[in-house]
Amino acid sequence: MSGKSLLLKVILLGDGGVGKSSLMNRYVTNKFDSQAFHTIGVEFLNRDLEVDGRFVTLQIWDTAGQERFKSLRTPFYRGADCCLLTFSVDDRQSFENLSNWQKEFVYYADVKDPEHFPFVVLGNKIDKLERQVSTEEARTWCMENGNYPYLETSAKDDTNVAVAFEEAVRQVLAVEEQLEHCMLGHTIDLHSSSKSGSSCC
Ligand SMILES: Nc1nc2c(ncn2[C@@H]2O[C@H](COP(=O)(O)OP(=O)(O)OP(=O)(O)O)[C@@H](O)[C@H]2O)c(=O)[nH]1
Numbered sequence: 611m612s613g614k615s616l617l618l619k620v621i622l623l624g625d626g627g628v629g630k631s632s633l634m635n636r637y638v639t640n641k642f643d644s645q646a647f648h649t650i651g652v653e654f655l656n657r658d659l660e661v662d663g664r665f666v667t668l669q670i671w672d673t674a675g676q677e678r679f680k681s682l683r684t685p686f687y688r689g690a691d692c693c694l695l696t697f698s699v700d701d702r703q704s705f706e707n708l709s710n711w712q713k714e715f716v717y718y719a720d721v722k723d724p725e726h727f728p729f730v731v732l733g734n735k736i737d738k739l740e741r742q743v744s745t746e747e748a749r750t751w752c753m754e755n756g757n758y759p760y761l762e763t764s765a766k767d768d769t770n771v772a773v774a775f776e777e778a779v780r781q782v783l784a785v786e787e788q789l790e791h792c793m794l795g796h797t798i799d800l801h802s803s804s805k806s807g808s809s810c811c
């Protein structure tokens with residue numbers, strides 16, 4: 611199993627203009643466009659990587675954050691393995707909208723167990739000097755809303771961009787390993803005369 615490449619779908623959500631497309635393009639093509647156009651609907655790009663000895667093909671889905679494109683993006687949420695909730699540290703409203711993005715994702719992706727779904731929160735544009743959201747405040751939100759990992763990024767300066775996508779992979783692998791562990795517990799249970807040793811799921 612560990613030798614096989616795994617295809618993982620991660621989806622970038624967040625308000626229009628926070629830098630979702632810029633993060634994806636920086637990570638996959640190592641380019642940054644200071645005059646990027648708003649996304650209409652969705653786009654995706656793949657990148658292969660290795661995380662902790664696992665070979666992964668990351669399929670990154672970049673969505674349109676503007677409200678008027680809602681009906682174009684939501685059909686693509688299903689099947690996502692991880693959701694990157696993105697805001698811009700110089701835009702308070704984009705931070706305050708994180709809960710709405712989380713709810714929209716859970717609803718349209720039809721997530722059965724939201725408490726255990728791997729979300730990662732990204733505070734982008736940390737190269738900007740005028741911040742409207744502090745690191746502490748963002749960390750607190752993450753802790754109180756599901757204990758999500760929080761990373762501060764700059765697509766412009768290429769700060770933490772690869773780290774952010776690698777963290778997404780780690781979160782998915784951690785959930786997957788937990789599931790495998792649970793299934794193993796059940797398998798043992800079926801063939802054993804004694805009661806199951808696992809009670810994790
Ligand atoms: N200074 C700075 N500007 C950034 C950064 N990331 C993106 N931008 C700029 O912010 C603007 C919006 O970036 P996009 O990547 O298009 O934002 P988006 O989230 O994809 O927006 P939608 O497609 O409308 O949802 C562009 O002008 C980018 O050049 C960053 O890390 N730092």
Ligand SMILES: [Mg+2]
Nearest residue numbers: 630631648649
């Ligand atoms: Mg975009």
